[in-house]
Amino acid sequence: KCRLIACEEAWTIPEVAEELRLVSRGPSQSSDKLLVGGIYDADHDTTGYGKMGFLSGLMDVEERRLPEMNQYGVDMHLLTLTAPGVQMFDADTATELAALSNDRMAEIIAKYPTRFAGLASFAPHSPKRAAKEIDRVMTELKLNGLVVNGHTNGEYFDDPKFWPIFEAAEALDATIYIHPRGPSDTLKGPLMDYAMDSAMWAYGVEVATNMLRMMAGGVFDRFPKLRICVGHMGEMVPFFIWRINFMNSRAQKVGRAPKTQRSMEEYFKDNFVFTTSGVEDPLTLRYAIDRMGIENVIWAIDYPYQPMKPAVDFIENFACTEAEMHALCHGNAERVFRIA
Ligand SMILES: COc1cc(C(=O)O)cc(C(=O)O)c1
Ligand SMILES: [Mn+2]
Numbered sequence: 364k365c366r367l368i369a370c371e372e373a374w375t376i377p378e379v380a381e382e383l384r385l386v387s388r389g390p391s392q393s394s395d396k397l398l399v400g401g402i403y404d405a406d407h408d409t410t411g412y413g414k415m416g417f418l419s420g421l422m423d424v425e426e427r428r429l430p431e432m433n434q435y436g437v438d439m440h441l442l443t444l445t446a447p448g449v450q451m452f453d454a455d456t457a458t459e460l461a462a463l464s465n466d467r468m469a470e471i472i473a474k475y476p477t478r479f480a481g482l483a484s485f486a487p488h489s490p491k492r493a494a495k496e497i498d499r500v501m502t503e504l505k506l507n508g509l510v511v512n513g514h515t516n517g518e519y520f521d522d523p524k525f526w527p528i529f530e531a532a533e534a535l536d537a538t539i540y541i542h543p544r545g546p547s548d549t550l551k552g553p554l555m556d557y558a559m560d561s562a563m564w565a566y567g568v569e570v571a572t573n574m575l576r577m578m579a580g581g582v583f584d585r586f587p588k589l590r591i592c593v594g595h596m597g598e599m600v601p602f603f604i605w606r607i608n609f610m611n612s613r614a615q616k617v618g619r620a621p622k623t624q625r626s627m628e629e630y631f632k633d634n635f636v637f638t639t640s641g642v643e644d645p646l647t648l649r650y651a652i653d654r655m656g657i658e659n660v661i662w663a664i665d666y667p668y669q670p671m672k673p674a675v676d677f678i679e680n681f682a683c684t685e686a687e688m689h690a691l692c693h694g695n696a697e698r699v700f701r702i703a
Contacts, residue, residue, distance in 0.1 A: 366693040367437045371594045371640040371663035373445035375421040376467050379460050386451045394545030394560050395447045420667025421445050424471055435675045441700055442468055442481040446512040447544040449486055457486035462496055469504040480702050482510035482540050490524055494531040501535040507700040509537050512544040513569045520573055521580030533589045538699050540592045543570045570598040578630040579611055581623050597637035601651045604628050636699050638663035643677040657687050661695045
């Protein structure tokens with residue numbers, strides 16, 4: 364029996380839920396407003412999200428989450444403040460609620476040290492205060508890494524304003540999990556119909572765009588030891604990496620893209636790891652392992668958005684060597700998220 368550590372497990376606290384409810388009733392034009400309104404303001408729900416039981420699943424640790432983990436043999440959940448985290452709030456509220464959420468997360472881990480680990484939040488729109496929170500959570504709260512959800516106010520991580528965050532994360536060897544959120548105002552256009560605005564398509568486009576901007580923008584030349592984790596089998600990038608590499612190299616040759624020390628494929632292999640969250644497809648997983656290397660692939664459920672049992676069955680029935688199974692189910696997670 365393999366130790367099972369699930370690494371994209373969503374959670375929230377009442378104060379963040381309440382703030383999101385207020386935002387969902389406010390003037391924000393963010394594409395996340397649909398989903399946030401559905402989940403946090405159920406009596407104004409126009410999306411059906413309010414009927415999927417997400418909110419109770421997010422708020423819960425001991426009623427259902429832990430008993431289900433016991434029932435299905437999931438040893439650990441790596442918790443993350445669910446998308447869009449604190450990023451729809453003003454910088455002050457975001458800074459405050461990130462710290463509160465990190466403290467609450469640390470309390471859960473202190474109570475169940477062998478069952479929960481956690482990714483700390485921060486307010487990207489306040490990079491200097493974010494760097495201070497990163498320092499605090501990694502050295503005092505001893506959390507296991509960091510999480511951020513896609514863009515913040517339409518800005519992406521190739522923007523030097525975010526450098527203080529990467530400096531702190533690299534110096535502390537803290538992995539940053541870039542989790543999706545709805546597409547930014549300039550990206551959302553044709554993505555807002557047919558429920559494409561979130562997990563079906565736009566989430567992947569939003570994160571992959573951020574990833575490519577970082578790689579092509581030279582972020583990993585400046586921060587060579589920075590490690591990024593993404594979910595959803597690498598947000599489509601593993602399947603397109605040959606073409607991304609070929610076209611970026613050609614663009615660099617003709618001066619359309621800035622010169623970088625390494626290629627897109629090298630950055631993706633050296634500075635990224637990714638989880639299987641929300642992609643329970645054995646063929647896709649086998650390709651991703653063979654293409655990107657087993658040391659870069661980590662199992663996750665994406666609870667409560669994905670049910671626990673099917674995700675456990677998927678990985679336990681996956682055809683692979685014993686060494687691959689240990690890497691997928693706990694070995695890589697223990698290394699990347701410093702889990703004992
Ligand atoms: C924040 O709201 C979410 C919704 C869904 C969904 O299945 O609709 C998936 C995720 C996720 O992948 O974490 C998040
Ligand atoms: Mn998720």
